[in-house]
């Protein structure tokens with residue numbers, strides 16, 4: 450398994466926090482346009498979008514070869 454150094458991990462967490470702080474990333478990318486978009490607390494890490502819990506369930510159903518959905522809280526801990 451490929452690891453990252455503590456310094457790299459720190460930089461990646463800072464980058465993730467910056468992205469999560471952007472107003473348009475606080476709303477689900479899939480629900481946008483369908484009325485009130487849900488709060489994005491998940492991310493599809495291979496497609497690079499922030500999504501809500503409901504849409505994350507749909508993404509997970511598609512399979513990891515299509516979308517790798519994970520909670521942003523667990524993304525913060527992920528070492529990849």
Ligand SMILES: [Zn+2]
Nearest residue numbers: 477480501504
């Ligand atoms: Zn959604």
